[in-house]
Each structure stands twice: as structure tokens, then as C-alpha cells.
Amino acid sequence: MTVRPAPSPSAPPAAPAAAGTARAAGPGVLALFRAFHADLLAACAQDQAPAGSVAERLVAMLHGMSASATAQGPAAHGTVVKAAFAMAMLADRALAQVKPADAVVAGRLFGANATLQTLFVQADDLIRQGAKADRGLAAVYLAALALGFPDDAQAAARRSPLHRIVTGREGGTEQPQAGLASPRAYDPPMGAVVGGFRPSARRWWVAVGGVAALFLLVSHLLWSTAVNDLQRDLRGARSAVEDMGQSWSY
Structure with missing residues (x-):
């Protein structure tokens, strides 16, 4: 009032x-x-x-x-x-x-x-x-x-x-x-540091892009590790089957 x-x-x-x-x-x-x-x-x-x-x-x-x-x-x-x-x-x-x-x-x-x-x-x-x-x-x-x-x-x-x-x-x-x-x-006073800590949409996009890239990199490493382990297991199973004198086909 x-x-x-x-x-x-x-x-x-x-x-x-x-x-x-x-x-x-x-x-x-x-x-x-x-x-x-x-x-x-x-x-x-x-x-x-x-x-x-x-x-x-x-x-x-x-x-x-x-x-x-x-x-x-x-x-x-x-x-x-x-x-x-x-x-x-x-x-x-x-x-x-x-x-x-x-x-x-x-x-x-x-x-x-x-x-x-x-x-x-x-x-x-x-x-x-x-x-x-x-x-x-x-x-x-x-x-x-x-x-x-x-x-x-x-x-x-x-x-x-x-x-x-x-x-x-x-x-x-x-x-x-x-x-x-x-x-x-x-206007900022003389000697003031401007822009260094100003919120920016570009910074947000850069941060989002960095997180996405990191996610893709980690995912690729996990996938490569899983695939390598699977191929190693398959090679071991093939050797075991062939040692039993059976043919390996897939």
C-alpha cells in the first residue's frame, strides 16, 4: 500500500x-x-x-x-x-x-x-x-x-x-x-572484470556436448570390453569342441 x-x-x-x-x-x-x-x-x-x-x-x-x-x-x-x-x-x-x-x-x-x-x-x-x-x-x-x-x-x-x-x-x-x-x-565500473562469469547459452551447450561425448566414449569402452570377452569365450569353446573331434560351425 x-x-x-x-x-x-x-x-x-x-x-x-x-x-x-x-x-x-x-x-x-x-x-x-x-x-x-x-x-x-x-x-x-x-x-x-x-x-x-x-x-x-x-x-x-x-x-x-x-x-x-x-x-x-x-x-x-x-x-x-x-x-x-x-x-x-x-x-x-x-x-x-x-x-x-x-x-x-x-x-x-x-x-x-x-x-x-x-x-x-x-x-x-x-x-x-x-x-x-x-x-x-x-x-x-x-x-x-x-x-x-x-x-x-x-x-x-x-x-x-x-x-x-x-x-x-x-x-x-x-x-x-x-x-x-x-x-x-x-555500465560496470572502471577496472571491473566483465563477462568472465556471465551466464551464457553457449557454455551450456558446450557442457552438454562434453557430457554426451564422455557418455559415448565410456559406452564404447564398455562395449569393446564386453565384445572382447565374448570373442575370447567363443574361441575357447571352439577349441574345446575341435579337441573332441567335432566340427565347429556357426
């Missing part, structure tokens, strides 16, 4: 009612994400920051984003709040690795709704909208799932549909908007 919108960012809102207005806000939420992500990286690198100060700063930043979007109307505000939810979940995931005491950003803003399952529900709502979904918001959710949950199977299952929305390949051939993720977003 999709959580209903609230005046303050206590829960990520439902899908915007006006698709055109939400699309206009798309690049805006992506710019907000970039600014937030830069601040998050800087916060994670601070070794001497007092416990709780990082969370307070990030909470204030996300709350300010939501408050600033109020004047843009309900649809734009709802889009920003949903983006803020994804950013908060990403922040908690990152802070849990380096500053566990500060990994409370999503909980402070969204309360009991701050769960990974809620993040998946919001992503599923965008995927269901397909080509009508807000691309900027889809890019934020794609980034949050890819950066914060790279090894989660449920997150991985949602990244590809979100990527198609971001690149304009969902339901049409529309070109990607400027500033959004490019089709190269899923």
Missing part, C-alpha cells in the same frame, strides 16, 4: 495527482538529491563530529527541502517528500556503517513508516506508473536503491524497471531528459 501524504514529512505521500506538475518538479528533486548526497558523504567523513550532530543536520536539511516545496503546490510538495524519504533511508544505511548513533534520520522524519519495505512500496508505485511516472523521483529512488542496498535482492529487482523509466524506455522511445541518468548508468 502507498502511505497517504501528510502536511509534514511524517510519511512519504501517495503518487501526485497532476502528472504534468510532478514531471516539472522532476529535475528539481534530482538536484536536491545531489546536494543531499554530497552533504551525506561529507558527514560520513567527519571523524570528530559529536554523536547526534550529523543526524540533526541531515534531518534539518530534508525538513527544509519539504518546507520549501510547500509553496509549489500539493503535487510538487508530495514529490519532494517522497524523494526526502528515499534520501533519509539512504542516509541511515550509510551512517549505520560509520556513525551508528546518527543512523536515525528516517526514523525522526517518518516515524514507524521508516522501513525498507516502505521504500520498496514507494518504488513499486513508480514502477506501476511506468512512462507516466516522475523521472526525477524515479532517478532518486534508483540511486537510493543502488547506493544504499546494492546486495539486496528485492532492491536489485526494482532497479532495472526504475532505470527504464529514468531513461525514457518504459512504454515508448522517448529520449532521456537532460540531467537524468544516462543509458550508461548500468
Whole structure:
């Protein structure tokens, strides 16, 4: 289910009612994400920051984003709040690795709704909208799932549909908007070894062929052994019959 919108960012809102207005806000939420992500990286690198100060700063930043979007109307505000939810979940995931005491950003803003399952529900709502979904918001959710949950199977299952929305390949051939993720977003990082362990139909056929060849070879060896034993027995029987003065015919 999709959580209903609230005046303050206590829960990520439902899908915007006006698709055109939400699309206009798309690049805006992506710019907000970039600014937030830069601040998050800087916060994670601070070794001497007092416990709780990082969370307070990030909470204030996300709350300010939501408050600033109020004047843009309900649809734009709802889009920003949903983006803020994804950013908060990403922040908690990152802070849990380096500053566990500060990994409370999503909980402070969204309360009991701050769960990974809620993040998946919001992503599923965008995927269901397909080509009508807000691309900027889809890019934020794609980034949050890819950066914060790279090894989660449920997150991985949602990244590809979100990527198609971001690149304009969902339901049409529309070109990607400027500033959004490019089709190269899923290219492997520099230095990565590609193809070495990629599943291949050719490898399966080679394996099947090898097993068949091995089976034929073993069968031939067993048959040759059995035939040789039979011929040896026949020669012995013939010698025994001829020694008895009888003729051998067959």
C-alpha cells in the first residue's frame, strides 16, 4: 500500500495527482538529491563530529527541502517528500556503517513508516506508473536503491524497471531528459572484470556436448570390453569342441 501524504514529512505521500506538475518538479528533486548526497558523504567523513550532530543536520536539511516545496503546490510538495524519504533511508544505511548513533534520520522524519519495505512500496508505485511516472523521483529512488542496498535482492529487482523509466524506455522511445541518468548508468565500473562469469547459452551447450561425448566414449569402452570377452569365450569353446573331434560351425 502507498502511505497517504501528510502536511509534514511524517510519511512519504501517495503518487501526485497532476502528472504534468510532478514531471516539472522532476529535475528539481534530482538536484536536491545531489546536494543531499554530497552533504551525506561529507558527514560520513567527519571523524570528530559529536554523536547526534550529523543526524540533526541531515534531518534539518530534508525538513527544509519539504518546507520549501510547500509553496509549489500539493503535487510538487508530495514529490519532494517522497524523494526526502528515499534520501533519509539512504542516509541511515550509510551512517549505520560509520556513525551508528546518527543512523536515525528516517526514523525522526517518518516515524514507524521508516522501513525498507516502505521504500520498496514507494518504488513499486513508480514502477506501476511506468512512462507516466516522475523521472526525477524515479532517478532518486534508483540511486537510493543502488547506493544504499546494492546486495539486496528485492532492491536489485526494482532497479532495472526504475532505470527504464529514468531513461525514457518504459512504454515508448522517448529520449532521456537532460540531467537524468544516462543509458550508461548500468555500465560496470572502471577496472571491473566483465563477462568472465556471465551466464551464457553457449557454455551450456558446450557442457552438454562434453557430457554426451564422455557418455559415448565410456559406452564404447564398455562395449569393446564386453565384445572382447565374448570373442575370447567363443574361441575357447571352439577349441574345446575341435579337441573332441567335432566340427565347429556357426
